[in-house]
Amino acid sequence: MTAPGLLVAAVRSGAGKTTVTLGLMRALARRGLRVCGVKCGPDYIDPAFHAAATGRESFNLDSWTMEAALLGQLALRAGEAADVIVAEGSMGLFDGAPGAPAQTGASADIAAHLGWPVLLVMDVSGQAQSAAAIARGVAAHDARVTLAGVLLNRVASERHRKLAQEAIEAIGIKVFGALPRDGGIALPERHLGLVQAGETQGLETLLDTLAERIETHVDVDALLAAAAGGLSGLARAPLDALRPPGQRIAVARDSAFSFFYPHLARSWRESGAEITFFSPLADEAPPEKCDACWLPGGYPELHAGRLAAAANFLEGLRRFAATRAVHGECGGYMTLGRTLTDAGGAVHPMAGLLDLATSFAQRKLHLGYRRARLSADCALGAAGDALAGHEFHYATIASEKGLPFAMVTDAYAQEERPAGLRAGLVTGSFFHAMTKKRGRR
Incomplete structure (x- = not known):
């Protein structure tokens, strides 16, 4: 119990x-x-x-x-x-x-x-x-x-x-x-x-x-x-939240990239995956020993200048993406794009791995639950696999060109719309994945 x-x-x-x-x-x-x-x-x-x-x-x-x-x-x-x-x-x-x-x-x-x-x-x-x-x-x-x-x-x-x-x-x-x-x-x-x-x-x-x-x-x-409750008689079973994107996963973690769910880390580790944290703000590249890279959400818009100047991080990320899977969520997605415009209107070059330009100068709240159906095989699953999560950001998209990462619906409508981008082994979107859903949509 x-x-x-x-x-x-x-x-x-x-x-x-x-x-x-x-x-x-x-x-x-x-x-x-x-x-x-x-x-x-x-x-x-x-x-x-x-x-x-x-x-x-x-x-x-x-x-x-x-x-x-x-x-x-x-x-x-x-x-x-x-x-x-x-x-x-x-x-x-x-x-x-x-x-x-x-x-x-x-x-x-x-x-x-x-x-x-x-x-x-x-x-x-x-x-x-x-x-x-x-x-x-x-x-x-x-x-x-x-x-x-x-x-x-x-x-x-x-x-x-x-x-x-x-x-x-x-x-x-x-x-x-x-x-x-x-x-x-x-x-x-x-x-x-x-x-x-x-x-x-x-x-x-x-x-x-x-x-x-x-x-x-x-x-x-x-x-x-x-205080009361608890689940008496519940047997311990493996956590089955979201498929690990790799066996050895590099996860960005610092003040710009901190929105990483504890249940995902626990689930991935229990499945046998290894997680290594690195700091883009400290100009650290994804460790070479890893076979997948996860860029969580956070506040890259507050640190855009430092990220643009982090040459070792950006070059290392580009090298990594040439042969291994990279996925970015929300702030991580913004970092994978070509440019990020900060609140003051200054335009900062990012990794350029996706044909994306985002802006924090012109803000609009995007908030709510999302269901996503993967558009193609990627590190998060096979084409057609369904994920559940949410979106929460103020940044806007100035330009977004390419193949979609997923087809997404919200809690209030069933009409799917394309979300995010994929190019080679790189994927990303403003969608924060929390779990996979049973079956496919």
Whole structure:
């Protein structure tokens, strides 16, 4: 049986889920508990903060892209040698995309599938007793989901706390605590979300501050006792997320290329593949011992000048691509192109392995789940194989010429459109692959 879990959720984004989650994780870890973090949904940034707070790897669980068997196996690994799992929801608890029952991408799907009770973080600024109506609605909305109770956030005064807490407790819902309003506690943000954990100044101090707030204002013992669920009797089976692109995989990793899912690394390693990290920003080329190269997404638009000047990286990548597979996702795709225009309008030459020009000067948000059908045999699979993932970027395409990498649909339509490019052994697109899908489309 996996460790018991608790899912931290809210009815909307911006209610304080992340700071509450990190504070609770660090508070439990400081007590000597082995805590594993989980992020619901396709988010690259939050799991790195979870790892910093707990000292353990965090996984993504997503019901739209992942089938039940994979969710169970990832939860099993999250709970191995752990005392408790703390999961962070995404957006509102019930927010998702069109999909079959329990396959909408909503955090509620994960709570229901794994039996994790929900801690509802409620931003009560601008309300008091009305918070009880919201809590009642959440508790009754989905019979699959158990509401452990509520944590009040951004409380203005003792009187404010008393009004909201008494109204909620009067309808039989537990209030685990109340966090006072504190405008001085916030995580810095940029265009794709939080500034990455490795770039956040004073992160350890901030995590300890968040933990102390939780210990001071929240009944941590009661929260720990409320954790439940887990998959009893589930046998360990191989992770079957996405085919490794090679036996020895060079993966770019630094501030420009950091959006690499932990579950992919775990799945590839368990299948026998080796992963070697290298840093394009440090002007490192893909190691010659590798037989495939993976350029993840990240923030190449913030480092375009350094990448353009990284001659050893660019020349090494070109040599590598002449004989071995190279795949780029999102920011990695931009780097495989001819040019990248930064926010100031400066045009920077990139690897030139694909006939692509991208721009961050003219921005447009592209966001949502995607299903992709591979257009030809490549490192990710055979022609016709189906993958599931998402797209999240602000960059625009100035020019894109050549054969498509895949035919893609989103969660709202079935009409396929070409996405990405392929040339020789090089492939890429703005699509972030999370899993393969059964069968072909």
